[in-house]
Amino acid sequence: MSEKMPAYFSLDTYALVEIARGNQKFAKYTAQEFVVNDVTLAEFYNIMLRDYDEATADYWFRKISPNTEPVTKELLREAVKFRRSSREKNFSFFDAVGYVFARRRACKFLTGDREFEGMPNVEFVSK
DSSP states (O other), X not given: OOOOOOOSEEEOHHHHHHHHTTOHHHHGGGGSOEEEEHHHHHHHHHHHHHHSOXXXXXXXXXXXXXXXXXXXXXXXXXXXXXXXXXXXXXXXXXXXXXXXXXXXXXXXXXXXXXXXXXXXXXXXXXX
16 A cells, blocks of 8 residues: 655645635646645635635535644644744734644645745745
């Protein structure tokens, strides 16, 4: 039995929303191994509900779910510390969780959030 290839990218909510909207700058990333933490999936689901409808949100939830992994309490604690130590960047809690999750998984954090531009371990793609 072969082991699944490790993900090269960890997608944040920004990237997921752009993928759902059909932004071609982000489409290529879904053809590669990627992972999404379950906290990011919850935020993404909320945005899909807000901007579209329950059927669309459910569709994307099912589509992304096979690529999700849970976050631990320890990771949540580390994300809170990261957010506090980076106050000048004004990261959201969800952003902090996503970034710390990607660092721990040793994969690139895919985002279009300007606060992350130029940071280590980040693949920044603007709209």
